Amino acid sequence: MSSTHQLTSSMISSSSSTFLAPSLLNLRARNACLPMAKRVNTCKCVATPQEKIGNSSCSHNSIFFPVVIKYKTNVSRNQNMSKLQAGYLFPEIARRRSAHLLKYPDAQIISLGIGDTTEPIPEVITSAMAKKAHELSTIEGYSGYGAEQGAKPLRSALAKTYYSGLGIGEEDIFVSDGAKCDISRLQVMFGSNVTVAVQDPSYPAYVDSSVIMGQTGQYNTDVQKYGNIEYMRCTPENGFFPDLSTVGRTDIIFFCSPNNPTGAAATREQLTQLVQFAKKNGSIIVYDSAYAMYMSDDNPRSIFEIPGAEEVAMETASFSKYAGFTGVRLGWTVIPKQLLYSDGFPVAKDFNRIVCTCFNGASNISQAGALACLTPEGLEAMQKVVGFYKENTNIIIDTFTSLGYDVYGGKNAPYVWVHFPNQSSWDVFAEILEKTHVVTTPGSGFGPGGEGYYGGTLSEKVLGKALKALQVSRGDYIVATKCGRYEEGFDFSAERIVSETIPALQKLKQEGKTRFIGITGLPLNIFTYVLDRVPLGTIDVILSYCHYRINDSKLLPYLKSKGVGVITASPLAMGLFTEQGPPEWHPASPEIKSACKFAVAHCKSKGKKIAKLALQYSLANKAISSVLVGMGSVSEETLSEVEAIPEPIKNLTWPSGIDHK
Known part of the structure; x- marks a missing residue:
């Protein structure tokens, strides 16, 4: 067994779902699953502080220092790039994997993370590529640029192999360097003035490319969603197919089946619903069929198996x-001639222009390999590779099922979706990696639907225990927590707070059902807008995050003039005023981070802890009603070790204390 064993992609969703990719599991002996199962069995998945991914996929150790800027251009940054909330998922996983290997250089990593392949490319395919490469060294065999749309023999073979009888001809097929690249080219073609819908959870490239193109609004951290994107919730409860009756109309619908990451494959009936939904709304479906060859049942391999799909869909x-072409790079996109814009212009003609402008065609060598894939020998060889990865998928399913977890997917895709209740997906990722040297993929990286399932959260359980401890009649109190979910287009305006929310809360106060009214929200103009428009005494208190601390005290005088108390949260400014520094995802500007880092260093040089100073600064102000301080969960292992140290002097004290004798 090689030192690095890669499984296929699996996902951890939180409550946590973990996405596991069995296609990556390079286990050649069936009993190779035993060490893995043994390791995984040690993982108890204790919840620890949630980590978030950095703001750049390339900056793996982003530390800001005070610097003198000597020169900068007059070119403004693309503001859409600044909207991206996290480093691209898979580079972040690779970074954490590398850090783990530095900590444990002798560890044998089993990688279930990024959906890469491990099996060698079948020889029947590499032989064809080698032959083509050699031909390029001869006068007779050399060729330069080819057709941007792909070689005619390959396009013809693709049409006959995968779309026979579906009305798709070679002229509808564009050969490329991969489906992911084509998704970006399609986004360039669609432009910035379209609306999009994605499955939730889904492959992150759909959302990230939409953000970069300017198709989305700002990111809402409360709901972990971008504005102007329709998130089509896919859960075990709905069979991982969205309830289309709740989905708003969009121009573009990204849909992947079999799905990355859940492994679910849409049925013929479900895809018929999707096509009818698109026709009703005049939408275009971008159908990702990258895993169709893994399917083992009668579900459609192509969207074009559905009548009428050629008028509303394209396929990548x-x-x-x-065939293990993750490094070779070869894909294709099908755009039927019947697919038209609202003005009747063929979509394929625009994509042809994009391809001719932005692409010089797939590699001659890659296309030779692809053509070999479509021979009878090549198809048989690819099916063996797929079968090998599916065996690894079954190992993953058996392992996590035996440990008592809910496991989904795997039947029709090289992906397994594992549910870890009541835990952050990045916490589960970290714990599995630390305890078993297994790399997984956090479900949160695939959208808000990957981070948690409905209900049963830790906070709700704690609340239940607290209410039970009150020992009062259930009719004596009202609990409101997560009172529903917002639909797209919900009115979040401050005006609605003034005209509807505040009067409703005042009515509850008059009825004796609540004693105080408080508001919270960012940015500060929400507070000022509301407080300037309601009578004095209407609002009792506000909860503000990071707006009363060492570097920001402007809020207090204003609130004092309104007779409003303040509960200030995060006097440590979400880690800015700590020696370990803020998390990579911290939204503060580089200038703020740099200045705070300098302040931390200054305190340290004086033998002082800035966290203590910052906390005392907030607590000492009499105008502050209360201070909320968040802190990470303790390491249970370390806590046990520390508790054991004073065991010999347990319950001993000095004369001024309580004498237990």
Whole structure:
């Protein structure tokens, strides 16, 4: 067994779902699953502080220092790039994997993270590529640029192999360097003035490319969603197919089946609903069929198996997970001639222009390999590779099922979706990696639907215990927590707070059902807008995050003039005033981070802890009603070790204390 064993992608969703990729599991002996199962069995998944991914996929150790800027251009940054909330998921996983290997250099890593392949490309395919490479060294065999749309023999073979009888011809097929690249080219073609819908959870490239193109609004951290994107919730409860009756109309619908990351494959009936939904709304479906060859039942391999799909859909596909072409790069996109814009212009003609402008065609060598894939020998060889990865998928399913987890997917895709209740997905990722040297993929990286399932959260359980401890009649109190979910287009305006929310709360106060009215929200103009428009005494208190601390005290005088108390949260400014520094995802500007880092260093040079100073600064102000301080959960292992140290002097004290004798 090689030192690095890669499984296929699996996901951890939180409550946590973990996405596991069995196509990556390079286990050649069936009993190789035993060490893995043994390791995984040690993982108790104790919840620890949630980590978030950094703001840049390239800056793995982003530390800001005070610097003198000597020169900068007059070119403004693309503001859409600044909207991206996290480093791209898979580079972040790779960074954490590398850090783990530095800590444990002798560890044998089993990688279930990024959906890469491990099996060698079948020889029947590499032989064809080698032959083509050699031909390029001869006068007779050399060729330069080819057709941007792909070689005619390959396009013809793709049409006959995968779309026979579906009305798709070679002229509808564009050969490329991979489905992911085509998704970006399609986004360039669609432009910034379209609306999009994505499955939730889904492959992150759909959302990130939409953000970069300017198709989205700002990111809402409360709901972990971008504005102007329709998130189509896919859960075990709905069979991982969205309730289309709750989905708003969008121009573009990204849909992947079999799905990355859940492994779910849409049925013929479900895809018929999707096509009818798109026709009703005049939408275009971008159908990702990259894993169709893994399907083992009668569900459609192509969207074009559904009548009428040629009028509302296009399809992307790839040899990456079939033939091990993740490094070779070869995919294709199908755009039927019947697919038209609202003005009647063929979509394929625009994509042809994009391809001719932005792409010089797939590699001659890659196309030779792809053509070999479509021979009878090549198809048989690819099916063996797929079968090997599916065996690894079954190992993952058996392992996590035996440990008592709910496991989904795997039947029709190289992906397994594992549910870890009441835990952060990045916490589960960290714990599995630390205890078993297994790399997984956090469910949160695939959208808000990957981070948690409905209900049963830790906070709700704690609340239940607290209410039970009150020993009062259930009719004596009212609990309101997570009172529903907002639909797209919900009115979040401050005016609605003034005209509807405040009067409703005042009525509850008059009825004796609540004693105080408080508001919270960012930015500060929400507070000022509301407080300037309601009578004095209407609002008792506000909860503000990071707006009364060492570097920001402007809020207090204003609130005092309104007779409003303040509960200030995070006097440590979400880690800015700590020696370990803020998390990578911290939203503060580089200038603020740099200045705070300098202040931390100054305190340290004086033998002082800035966290203590910052906390005392907030607590000492009499105008502050209360201070909320968040802190990470303790390490249970370390806590046990520390508690054991004073065991010999347990319950001993000095004369001024309580004498237990």
